[in-house]
């Protein structure tokens with residue numbers, strides 16, 4: 001019945017940030033090179049994510065927000081071999097229950113675009129004109145879930161955290177064009193460049209000039225020179241196989257260990273690291289929002305991280 005669906009949807013989507021993450025993941029899976037995010041009223045009024053990706057073929061549009069409908073998994077065995085950010089087919093379905101969903105999409109080779117609006121189980125399809133790619137708009141999030149609405153944090157804090165999230169995506173996908181606008185105000189903008197350029201977009205050019213590259217078999221990224229450290233670990237970023245995740249404490253320690261005595265006690269560097277691991281060593285299924293991953297052989301990985309950071313610091317004289 002309706003109420004169990006609302007509860008299930010509320011588990012996948014508990015706040016505006018969850019919607020933003022899911023829609024960005026879909027845009028990345030669609031191969032977009034330009035992703036623009038718009039918020040009104042901290043995301044509770046409106047969230048829109050526009051991309052220039054492959055779009056959804058006309059026949060598949062009505063299926064997109066059906067539960068467990070995904071174009072990304074061919075088989076159950078596929079779950080161990082996930083190469084895309086999405087795979088459960090639950091995001092659009094949950095969003096359609098949590099708020100009012102409007103999806104406009106056009107594959108580049110298709111002439112007209114389709115517009116699908118979805119609210120709960122209700123669907124409405126129409127033809128429109130639109131640029132190639134996909135735009136997903138979510139209005140009145142949690143209007144059917146008053147309890148969820150009541151437990152939301154203040155809008156300004158949510159916008160701050162969403163800005164942080166989009167910044168992290170820009171740091172890990174610096175070759176894309178990113179833009180975040182909240183209540184008409186540009187909060188973040190990044191034009192396609194490299195990791196240094198993304199650090200400049202997020203933290204400013206002074207910081208970006210003091211970075212060292214990290215390159216080893218499974219690890220790429222940038223770390224700051226020791227003089228740029230600060231007492232908090234809020235500028236340490238990790239993505240695993242393209243998915244920004246919560247930085248496991250053991251790996252944060254490994255980064256800091258890589259600096260050894262170059263780092264005053266209690267200080268942490270700025271770093272943006274990307275781990276490239278075999279899909280079977282990564283389990284993204286430990287957390288409904290996929291923000292945490294379980295990694296096989298964490299302590300061996302920690303050694304690799306420490307050595308890669310050490311190497312970056314030693315091959316670039318300070």
Ligand code: ADP
Nearest residue numbers: 026030064070071086087088089090091092134
């Ligand atoms: P999942 O990402 O787990 O497959 P979603 O509910 O997020 O599930 O999306 C359902 C399906 O809708 C996707 O598998 C994909 O085929 C399609 N889709 C959603 N968003 C986009 C997008 N931005 N561009 C292209 N296709 C999309």
Ligand code: MG
Nearest residue numbers: 025026086091
């Ligand atoms: Mg998805």
